[in-house]
Amino acid sequence: MELKELFAIFMASVFSQNIVLTQFLGICPFMGVSKKLETAVGMSGAVLFVMLLASIVTYFLQYYVLVPYGIGYLQTVTFILVIASLVQFVEMVMQKFFPALYAALGIFLPLITTNCAVLGVALLNIKKHYNFVEMIVHTVGIATGFALALVLLATLRERLEFAKIPKPFQGLPIAFITAGLLAVAFMGFIGLF
Amino acid sequence: MKGIWPILALTIVAVISGAVLSWIWDKTNPIITRMDREKEEIARRMLVVPEDIDLSMIPSGVYSWPNLGVKDRNGFESFKGKEGVQEYLLIWIDDLKKVHVKYNVPKDKAKFIEKAVEAINKSMKITPQICGDWDVYQLFKKAISSTVNFKKVLVLADGTKIEASKDGFIGKDGQKYVVKGDKVFCNGKEVKGKVYYIAYLGGKRVAAVFKVEPVGYSSKLPTLVAATFDGTVLGIKILSQSETPGLGARCVEIKEGEHEPWFQKQFSGLKVDEIYLTEKDEKPGKIHQITASTITSRAVTKGVREGVQEFLKMFGKEG
Amino acid sequence: MRFFRIIWDGITKENQVFKAALGLCPTLAVSTSVENAIGMGVAATLVLIGSNFVVSLIRNWVPKQVRIPIFIVVIATFVTAVDLTMHAYFPALHEKLGIFVPLIVVNCIILGRAEAFASKNNPFYSIADGIGIGIGFMLGLMLLATFREVLGAGTFLGKSLGIKEPALIMILPPGAFLTIGFLMAFFNWAGGDK
Numbered sequence: 001m002e003l004k005e006l007f008a009i010f011m012a013s014v015f016s017q018n019i020v021l022t023q024f025l026g027i028c029p030f031m032g033v034s035k036k037l038e039t040a041v042g043m044s045g046a047v048l049f050v051m052l053l054a055s056i057v058t059y060f061l062q063y064y065v066l067v068p069y070g071i072g073y074l075q076t077v078t079f080i081l082v083i084a085s086l087v088q089f090v091e092m093v094m095q096k097f098f099p100a101l102y103a104a105l106g107i108f109l110p111l112i113t114t115n116c117a118v119l120g121v122a123l124l125n126i127k128k129h130y131n132f133v134e135m136i137v138h139t140v141g142i143a144t145g146f147a148l149a150l151v152l153l154a155t156l157r158e159r160l161e162f163a164k165i166p167k168p169f170q171g172l173p174i175a176f177i178t179a180g181l182l183a184v185a186f187m188g189f190i191g192l193f
Numbered sequence: 194m195k196g197i198w199p200i201l202a203l204t205i206v207a208v209i210s211g212a213v214l215s216w217i218w219d220k221t222n223p224i225i226t227r228m229d230r231e232k233e234e235i236a237r238r239m240l241v242v243p244e245d246i247d248l249s250m251i252p253s254g255v256y257s258w259p260n261l262g263v264k265d266r267n268g269f270e271s272f273k274g275k276e277g278v279q280e281y282l283l284i285w286i287d288d289l290k291k292v293h294v295k296y297n298v299p300k301d302k303a304k305f306i307e308k309a310v311e312a313i314n315k316s317m318k319i320t321p322q323i324c325g326d327w328d329v330y331q332l333f334k335k336a337i338s339s340t341v342n343f344k345k346v347l348v349l350a351d352g353t354k355i356e357a358s359k360d361g362f363i364g365k366d367g368q369k370y371v372v373k374g375d376k377v378f379c380n381g382k383e384v385k386g387k388v389y390y391i392a393y394l395g396g397k398r399v400a401a402v403f404k405v406e407p408v409g410y411s412s413k414l415p416t417l418v419a420a421t422f423d424g425t426v427l428g429i430k431i432l433s434q435s436e437t438p439g440l441g442a443r444c445v446e447i448k449e450g451e452h453e454p455w456f457q458k459q460f461s462g463l464k465v466d467e468i469y470l471t472e473k474d475e476k477p478g479k480i481h482q483i484t485a486s487t488i489t490s491r492a493v494t495k496g497v498r499e500g501v502q503e504f505l506k507m508f509g510k511e512g
Numbered sequence: 513m514r515f516f517r518i519i520w521d522g523i524t525k526e527n528q529v530f531k532a533a534l535g536l537c538p539t540l541a542v543s544t545s546v547e548n549a550i551g552m553g554v555a556a557t558l559v560l561i562g563s564n565f566v567v568s569l570i571r572n573w574v575p576k577q578v579r580i581p582i583f584i585v586v587i588a589t590f591v592t593a594v595d596l597t598m599h600a601y602f603p604a605l606h607e608k609l610g611i612f613v614p615l616i617v618v619n620c621i622i623l624g625r626a627e628a629f630a631s632k633n634n635p636f637y638s639i640a641d642g643i644g645i646g647i648g649f650m651l652g653l654m655l656l657a658t659f660r661e662v663l664g665a666g667t668f669l670g671k672s673l674g675i676k677e678p679a680l681i682m683i684l685p686p687g688a689f690l691t692i693g694f695l696m697a698f699f700n701w702a703g704g705d706k
Contacts, residue, residue: 022685024540073218077588116618168701180689199575210589221600
């Protein structure tokens with residue numbers, strides 16, 4: 001595996017194929033927790049952790065269970081079940097053994113179950129026929145891209161608090177328009193990688 | 194009991210779900226597979242028929258339209274040579290007239306067919322212009338394409354060519370190669386290889402059709418490529434894609450008033466060193482990219498180019 | 513008639529796309545053309561009706577701790593069923609909607625309705641809720657798609673409107689964010705001081 005290709009996969013998944021801004025996955029938490037920088041950082045950490053774990057598990061599930069037994073049609077059901085139970089499991093383990101970490105990330109975990117980005121990445125990994133190393137790089141890239149977009153939007157929204165915004169635009173509408181402008185900026189990366 | 198019940202409940206639901214889905218899968222999978230195979234077979238045949246249809250290309254004899262379990266709309270399975278094509282068209286005219294009465298479709302279509310039948314009698318070349326109507330032209334193309342004979346050749350990575358016989362692909366040392374989908378197996382092990390469909394039209398070897406499978410933005414893009422033995426692309430057909438709607442998915446878009454996807458049509462008639470994008474590519478070529486979908490455009494272009502290069506490497510000396 | 517009342521509420525008062533900002537993943541991604549929006553809307557409605565019905569049937573014996581995973585399995589089953597059926601019987605549509613059909617599974621609307629409505633009401637009303645929310649979702653999607661298709665591609669339902677140079681940005685990803693931002697602001701303004 002060439003390092004160059006891995007680098008390209010990583011950069012593409014962070015920038016030109018940014019999961020939130022170009023693929024619209026994970027919009028719910030994106031809008032939900034981007035009001036404050038602090039929560040945005042916490043959410044990003046939780047997403048990176050769960051996404052990586054879920055991608056690895058679903059990868060083995062796909063190539064060692066679903067494909068050999070010819071039950072590829074159960075992909076969606078098994079993947080989402082794995083992700084949901086994984087999140088619950090992580091929550092339990094964290095609460096018991098890493099209370100400090102749990103205090104920081106815990107409240108975001110239930111939100112992640114319905115985060116389309118996690119399932120989306122698991123499905124994309126399979127769809128793009130990545131091998132194990134590529135899959136890891138891709139997943140980390142996507143999570144980084146998610147964190148980048150989330151943190152960017154959170155900083156922008158913190159500033160917007162002090163701006164004079166026409167009443168109908170306050171809250172979500174202006175957040176969407178801000179995200180739209182961010183997306184325009186990210187489009188500049190298309191074709192670079 | 195109390196501790197087990199939640200897990201038991203989840204298991205029950207999961208098992209029921211699996212059972213329901215496997216039942217649905219059993220019902221839908223044969224349809225999906227058949228559709229894919231049929232689509233591929235028809236595309237393969239249509240790709241090798243030249244733009245100007247020369248009826249003298251059709252020899253006499255019986256030919257059948259790929260019949261993969263479904264009869265076509267007239268229940269036709271085969272027809273005989275040139276006369277058969279005529280006969281087929283006449284029945285089609287009759288059919289159309291009935292449809293006109295029922296649905297009040299413009300009557301031009303029958304006129305066009307009559308014109309085309311006249312062209313056959315005068316041994317003229319059938320072109321889209323002569324037919325004056327796309328559906329009629331397609332009908333001719335379909336009729337001609339049914340007379341195409343394919344010889345399947347399996348080419349292994351080291352260049353060994355194995356022609357298909359009645360028993361499948363048998364190597365020189367008696368080894369049997371099994372082609373499943375896009376994979377080739379030998380004694381249960383996967384080996385690298387690719388199947389080329391060598392097309393014979395009217396007894397002449399005209400082209401080869403093979404499949405390339407570039408990876409686009411969000412999906413594989415299985416694409417059939419038809420090329421002549423001097424390396425000119427006759428046409429390509431993207432068999433399936435799930436690229437971003439409105440962007441990469443436009444690689445199969447058909448513009449209003451046209452009949453073929455504009456992006457794919459650009460490949461027809463190109464030589465290997467012309468199959469590059471007009472910009473943002475290793476060197477300037479002749480393929481205009483889909484706006485804002487560089488990844489998809491580049492993937493298809495590169496896939497087709499590399500496919501043709503490989504084909505020339507394997508078959509070029511014979512050309 | 514409470515049945516129709518629930519349907520009507522689902523379309524208007526509880527419209528998830530604009531009022532609750534839920535289910536935006538598929539909303540934004542497939543809103544590039546009206547045709548896709550309709551296809552996605554129908555698929556999501558079918559899943560909603562099915563999952564609402566089943567969730568409501570089993571609502572009384574589902575253990576609390578595994579409630580969410582069970583609901584998710586039910587939803588995923590319906591999504592896969594719709595996906596397979598669509599592939600077999602509507603191949604053209606299936607090709608267009610591509611990867612977004614499996615993602616209906618994580619559409620927050622569907623799990624949200626299973627939680628908020630179906631797990632508390634009887635199957636009959638749950639179906640009504642599914643129909644109403646589904647239609648509301650489809651209408652929201654179509655509205656969004658109309659703006660994006662007309663402005664971005666200069667077409668409506670694939671028919672050219674004679675717009676010479678459409679603003680391509682509208683069918684590109686940023687256009688989705690901008691459109692929904694402005695539409696939401698409009699609804700805030702229109703329904704503002706009630």
